[in-house]
Structures are given as structure tokens and as C-alpha cells.
Amino acid sequence: RVHLTGKEYQMLELLSLRKGTTLTKEMFLNHLYGGMDEPELKIIDVFICKLRKKLATAAGGKHYIETVWGRGYVLRDPSETAAPAPVSAAA
Numbered sequence: 001r002v003h004l005t006g007k008e009y010q011m012l013e014l015l016s017l018r019k020g021t022t023l024t025k026e027m028f029l030n031h032l033y034g035g036m037d038e039p040e041l042k043i044i045d046v047f048i049c050k051l052r053k054k055l056a057t058a059a060g061g062k063h064y065i066e067t068v069w070g071r072g073y074v075l076r077d078p079s080e081t082a083a084p085a086p087v088s089a090a091a
Contacts, residue, residue, distance in 0.1 A: 002058045008051045015075035024072040
């Protein structure tokens with residue numbers, strides 16, 4: 001069970017609805033505030049950081065939210081981004 005604030009839930013909802021699609025900070029602000037009294041873009045980084053920590057704790061350390069440098073954030077299944085585990089030969 002993960003306890004989220006209202007804004008964290010809204011962000012996770014948007015990421016889930018657009019899974020695999022990079023979302024810009026502006027898209028998050030529009031979803032969260034609808035153009036009304038929007039805070040600075042930096043607040044999105046803070047929300048993402050808190051959301052990542054909560055999800056990683058609940059998912060045994062797996063990371064679902066990926067940063068797309070210079071563009072935004074994307075929700076992915078950890079198995080999509082993880083490198084294949086090396087196979088060891090039995091002696």
C-alpha cells in the first residue's frame with residue numbers, strides 16, 4: 001500500500017494514462033493546476049522525487065519513473081529498461 005498526496009496521485013494517474021510516453025513538466029502543471037495559479041516548473045521535480053521514493057519503497061527498490069533528459073518523465077515497466085541478467089553456466 002502506498003500513501004500518496006493528492007498531487008502525487010494526479011501525477012501518477014497522468015503517467016499511467018500515458019505509459020511509455022514522455023510527459024513534459026508543462027503537461028504535468030496543466031494537469032495539476034489547469035492554468036490556475038501555477039507554481040514554478042521546479043515543483044514537478046520535487047513531486048517526481050517524492051513519488052519515486054514512495055513507489056520504490058513499495059516495489060522493492062524497482063524504479064518505474066524514468067527521466068528523459070531535457071524533455072520530461074516517462075512511466076515504464078522496470079523490466080523494459082533493465083539490462084538482461086547475465087546467465088552463468090553450471091559447472
